Amino acid sequence: MFLYVLRRLSTGLVLAVLVTAITFLLLSTSFNNIVRGRLGPSATPETVRAMKADLGLDRPVAVQYVDWLWHAVRGDFGVSYFTSEPVGPAIAARLGVTMSMLLVALLATIAVSITLGVLAASRGGVPDRIAQGASLFGYLVPNLLISIVLVVVLAINLELLPATGYTPLSENPGAWAASIAIPVFALMVSSVAALTAQIRGTMIDELRKDYVRTLRTRGVPSRSIVLRHALRNAAGPALTVLSFEFITMLGSALIIEKVFALPGFGSYAFEASLQGDVPIIMGISVFGVLLVVGMNLAVDLVNGWLTPKARIF
Structure with missing residues (x-):
């Protein structure tokens, strides 16, 4: 390993x-x-x-x-052409904002997608129609449009959440959660659609296989069959989709952070691109590649742990 x-x-x-x-x-x-x-x-x-x-x-x-x-x-990415700020520390400081948002979005995506996908495959009926409707909604409606609607409804009309800005987790956990709530939801929508559809389809295939019928004839509880056996075997393709969705979220952060005035990795990259700040763009390229490589490696390791036949180490 x-x-x-x-x-x-x-x-x-x-x-x-x-x-x-x-x-x-x-x-x-x-x-x-x-x-x-x-x-x-x-x-x-x-x-x-x-x-x-x-x-x-x-x-x-x-x-x-x-x-x-x-x-x-050697860890020296130069200094910004426009602010003379060291690039490495500047990116590291902003990366925490983006990663906190992405991790919350990923965990929420996993929880919602597994719930919808498993219920749709194992029960059918209303849960299946809800899962398919959620997937269709996520595929058809752009993230940016959802962001605008949520800002108008939740931030401007109802005043439940802040429209822009960011509060660090260390200062006020409640205010931090409120400041990333709308951006996280905007990032989740398309990812939930893709992951739910994948889990639903793979789970339906798994539940039709011979080993599931064998387990049922042996009196194994349905909950155990679905969660311990079928879901575990269906995890491989879902994890692959999740790794792609992480890359999509990372790209979407460029726009989402700019829209919501979040001082993160994405907005920093956006501003550097507009200015042509070469040291920042180069540093962002390195950090971006390392994030993607790290995510793919984590997915492979988790996939190998969940499904031993998929292990390649």
Whole structure:
């Protein structure tokens, strides 16, 4: 198992290098525009050349990337072009906001999807129609539209939740929960739709298999058959969908955090992209890849624990 984890982490590091290399290459085509955006439209060509030399952007692209990579490996991601803030600590500080929101959204998605999917597959009828209706709603309605409706209803009309802003968990747990409630729900909707549909379909297939009929003839309680046997065997495909949904949530955080003025990883990436702040964009690329690799590794380990036949370590 240790060797398997080591191999996956090594693969993740290689992927991070490839992603950052491609990202840096694409950014290099707009270095002149980035410098002009920092200096203003009245900047002369001489001023632009001087600024590029000061930032080290006048060197060959390959040399710049290798220099950045050498510092990044040692934990130095440079400083922001616009605020002179160290990139590494700035991303780490904002990552806590995003991860707290994503973890709550993931746990809530798992709880709701398992409940709806299992009830729909094992009981049919009304629970099945509710699960299918929830899935259809999540597929058809955009997250951003749901966010706007929830803000209007819950924050503006009813004044139950704050429309924008963020309160750290360490300061006030209740205010923290209120500040992320609407963003979490907006992140959950499409993920619940996908995961519920997957669990429902896989559970229906599992409950039709011979081993389930055998367990029933032996007098095993239905609850045990559904939760201990069928659900465990159906977990593999559901976990795969969950890993994809995590990536989707991470991407959606770019917009959701900006809409709700949350000082997280996503809004930081959004602002850096608009400004062309190369050090921040590069640092975000690294952290983003590592988050995805870590999530996929966690899913594989949990899948191997739940279904021994799926173990590859």
